[in-house]
Amino acid sequence: VRIIRSPFLLMLVVIAGLLIGLGVWSGQVASSLAGVLGAMFVLLRLGNSGDGRRKQRSTLAQSTAAARQASDRDVAVEQIEDETEDLIIRSLRDRRYATLLQRPVIGSLTEEQRWQAIDDFEESMALVPQGRVLLDDALAVVGYIDEDVETHTERPMEQFHVEAFYLDRYAVSNGQFKRFVDAGGYEQMEYWLPDIWPEVLDFVDQTGQPGPRFWSHGTYAEGRADHPVVGICWYEAAAYAAWAGKRLPSDAEWVKASSWPVQVGADQVIQRRYPWGEVLDRGQANLWCSGLLTTVPVDQFGEGMSVGGVQQLVGNTWEWTADDVGERVESAMIAGGDLILQSPMKGIRGGAFDTYFEAQATCDFRSAERLVARKHNIGFRCAVDANDLMLLSEGADGSISADPLGADTLRHPTDDPQEESRS
Amino acid sequence: MSNLVSVSLDSYRLGCSPGAALHCHVCQAGNVPHADVCCDCFAPMALTHQALKQKTEPFPLAALGAVGAGKTVYLGMLMDMLSRQQSGLQMLVRGAFSINMQQTAARALARCEFPPKTPNEPDRWNWVHCQIRRPKNRRPSEIIIPDPAGEAILEELDHPNSYPGIKAVLARCRGAILLLDTLDLEGGSRDQEYFAMKVLSYLSELPTTNKKGWDKRPVALLFTKADRCDTCFEDPAGYAQRRLPGVWRHCQERFGRHRFFACGVAGGFGYRVIGREAPVQVPLRIEPRGIIEPFEWLMRHVHK
Numbered sequence: 001v002r003i004i005r006s007p008f009l010l011m012l013v014v015i016a017g018l019l020i021g022l023g024v025w026s027g028q029v030a031s032s033l034a035g036v037l038g039a040m041f042v043l044l045r046l047g048n049s050g051d052g053r054r055k056q057r058s059t060l061a062q063s064t065a066a067a068r069q070a071s072d073r074d075v076a077v078e079q080i081e082d083e084t085e086d087l088i089i090r091s092l093r094d095r096r097y098a099t100l101l102q103r104p105v106i107g108s109l110t111e112e113q114r115w116q117a118i119d120d121f122e123e124s125m126a127l128v129p130q131g132r133v134l135l136d137d138a139l140a141v142v143g144y145i146d147e148d149v150e151t152h153t154e155r156p157m158e159q160f161h162v163e164a165f166y167l168d169r170y171a172v173s174n175g176q177f178k179r180f181v182d183a184g185g186y187e188q189m190e191y192w193l194p195d196i197w198p199e200v201l202d203f204v205d206q207t208g209q210p211g212p213r214f215w216s217h218g219t220y221a222e223g224r225a226d227h228p229v230v231g232i233c234w235y236e237a238a239a240y241a242a243w244a245g246k247r248l249p250s251d252a253e254w255v256k257a258s259s260w261p262v263q264v265g266a267d268q269v270i271q272r273r274y275p276w277g278e279v280l281d282r283g284q285a286n287l288w289c290s291g292l293l294t295t296v297p298v299d300q301f302g303e304g305m306s307v308g309g310v311q312q313l314v315g316n317t318w319e320w321t322a323d324d325v326g327e328r329v330e331s332a333m334i335a336g337g338d339l340i341l342q343s344p345m346k347g348i349r350g351g352a353f354d355t356y357f358e359a360q361a362t363c364d365f366r367s368a369e370r371l372v373a374r375k376h377n378i379g380f381r382c383a384v385d386a387n388d389l390m391l392l393s394e395g396a397d398g399s400i401s402a403d404p405l406g407a408d409t410l411r412h413p414t415d416d417p418q419e420e421s422r423s
Numbered sequence: 424m425s426n427l428v429s430v431s432l433d434s435y436r437l438g439c440s441p442g443a444a445l446h447c448h449v450c451q452a453g454n455v456p457h458a459d460v461c462c463d464c465f466a467p468m469a470l471t472h473q474a475l476k477q478k479t480e481p482f483p484l485a486a487l488g489a490v491g492a493g494k495t496v497y498l499g500m501l502m503d504m505l506s507r508q509q510s511g512l513q514m515l516v517r518g519a520f521s522i523n524m525q526q527t528a529a530r531a532l533a534r535c536e537f538p539p540k541t542p543n544e545p546d547r548w549n550w551v552h553c554q555i556r557r558p559k560n561r562r563p564s565e566i567i568i569p570d571p572a573g574e575a576i577l578e579e580l581d582h583p584n585s586y587p588g589i590k591a592v593l594a595r596c597r598g599a600i601l602l603l604d605t606l607d608l609e610g611g612s613r614d615q616e617y618f619a620m621k622v623l624s625y626l627s628e629l630p631t632t633n634k635k636g637w638d639k640r641p642v643a644l645l646f647t648k649a650d651r652c653d654t655c656f657e658d659p660a661g662y663a664q665r666r667l668p669g670v671w672r673h674c675q676e677r678f679g680r681h682r683f684f685a686c687g688v689a690g691g692f693g694y695r696v697i698g699r700e701a702p703v704q705v706p707l708r709i710e711p712r713g714i715i716e717p718f719e720w721l722m723r724h725v726h727k
Contacts (some may be wrong), residue, residue, distance in 0.1 A: 289507070339694070340695075340702060345691075354710040354712065356532075356711055357532070359533055360533070360535070360708050367691065367708040368691065369690075369691055377690075377710065
């Protein structure tokens with residue numbers, strides 16, 4: 001059928017047919033025989049040529065496929081390399097250094113990229129060494145003993161051990177959070193906890209675009225890039241932390257970083273009331289008493305820095321922590337009393353610009369808020385486990401050294417000219 | 424043999440003497456000079472003594488609200504904030520009875536508790552006497568604000584003259600703050616609306632002693648505990664129009680100078696349970712919002 005479809009061949013077949021017909025009609029056997037032979041020749045020729053083409057086509061297809069496969073492989077490899085490079089560049093641009101310094105990723109970085117990531121990391125995060133911390137699980141307990149002893153009792157605090165970790169030196173700013181929003185963070189479900197997926201669509205700004213509650217048109221108010229991001233619920237904070245390759249600090253970690261406990265003797269720990277010491281001064285934290293009554297840039301109030309170099313742990317905004325607060329917790333102020341909350345909450349710490357009483361902005365004061373609350377005075381900062389980051393020195397027996405990303409590891413080769421010349 | 428004399432509990436009435444020289448500053452009832460509280464309205468006589476010593480005569484303002492609306496918390500917080508504030512409106516609290524109220528409220532809130540409920544007995548009510556200094560105004564104002572129990576206010580509204588002190592203050596005061604519990608409203612109850620309508624109706628029907636009737640005196644309607652209601656905080660007037668249409672209409676028709684406000688003191692709530700006692704609401708932290716604005720507005724309009 002395929003042969004007959006060609007007009008030229010059709011014509012040849014018709015001619016052969018006419019010759020056979022003419023031979024039969026005129027009784028000339030030679031003529032009809034010539035016709036039959038002609039027709040057979042044409043058909044055989046055609047058949048041969050069809051098989052050959054098919055074979056040729058098949059061979060060609062095979063070689064083309066092989067070439068294409070090889071080419072596709074090359075293209076795919078190139079594409080992956082390009083994509084990885086793009087991802088690394090984008091991550092560096094978005095200051096997602098913590099994602100780059102992790103074990104599976106760091107090998108893909110060039111030397112320059114690696115040091116850029118480490119420089120960013122060093123600039124942005126402070127090491128909090130491992131150790132013990134005193135913590136009270138109770139909510140809304142001020143840390144002083146009231147003279148009214150009938151109703152107020154001193155609470156013994158529990159000791160917890162905290163592993164070494166890194167904490168953001170500054171609270172996450174509007175500018176930093178915008179990178180997450182611009183990178184499509186609200187559309188990428190892998191950063192969000194599954195139980196909140198249906199609600200993510202509702203986390204919009206004042207113009208209905210994805211973003212913190214007090215933003216408009218997907219961005220913050222002019223001049224507030226370096227102010228802490230507020231109007232974000234706990235889930236938004238956790239999603240940002242996941243995108244940045246970090247996590248929210250636990251209550252114990254937060255208290256460890258702020259009160260900087262000192263172990264005295266075998267089992268006694270003393271820790272500070274405020275990150276800078278025992279007494280509050282208006283110039284050290286942005287609380288109600290400072291009179292500003294709004295947030296300030298995350299690097300202001302430098303005098304209130306903790307021993308480890310973390311800024312604004314007290315004041316400016318409350319900070320979300322990772323710890324759950326159940327619906328029934330010990331209230332602690334009155335012996336035997338329990339506190340019932342209307343819904344499960346997450347811990348917040350540190351006080352904000354509108355925290356009225358200094359006693360509620362100490363290192364050990366703990367409050368709580370609903371997970372989906374998007375308040376004007378709650379922000380966050382992130383933490384990362386020291387052991388999660390690469391640049392660990394691995395021993396021959398597979399053991400990992402105890403000083404990950406320590407001072408030696410973090411020193412840039414070009415920082416020490418003598419060492420550089422030696423090398 | 425001695426004669427035992429039975430003295431009734433209201434022995435302070437012995438201090439009442441129509442001819443006595445000391446007239447209560449709140450209700451003008453005559454009292455003996457050593458009386459502790461007024462025999463008629465139960466206002467502390469220290470108020471009168473202080474008023475006599477001042478060059479400027481104090482004038483009363485009213486803070487009204489149903490039971491649990493947050494009058495004591497609001498007034499205590501207002502006093503504490505204005506006393507600590509370094510710019511804008513500033514307050515100088517006068518008299519131990521006023522400072523006691525400030526101290527009780529602030530001390531409880533600092534411990535993440537609400538101050539105890541104001542007792543129903545008039546002689547145990549809180550009274551605020553203070554001096555207010557407004558920016559750009561040389562002459563400070565002296566004001567008196569009573570903090571009666573919510574039950575007493577309701578009783579006076581339902582049965583006028585039950586509490587002469589309330590009536591005396593409302594008749595003389597130059598402005599009022601009416602507190603409405605937002606949590607109660609959000610819970611679906613309409614009690615706040617009925618209470619507010621009773622108050623507004625009572626005020627508009629009061630015989631006034633000065634030239635200005637209540638239609639010209641400022642009334643600040645303040646939604647308390649509004650932390651949990653963002654729509655209320657963003658647009659209190661719109662919220663009132665939607666949720667309290669009766670009050671809204673009342674204000675539009677009878678009170679020429681009124682304005683809606685929203686405030687909050689606690690950043691979050693929980694309920695404390697001790698044994699088998701009923702749960703008590705407690706704040707999880709204190710972050711006052713919208714406390715000063717209504718008072719500032721009131722002071723501005725009082726002096727117009």
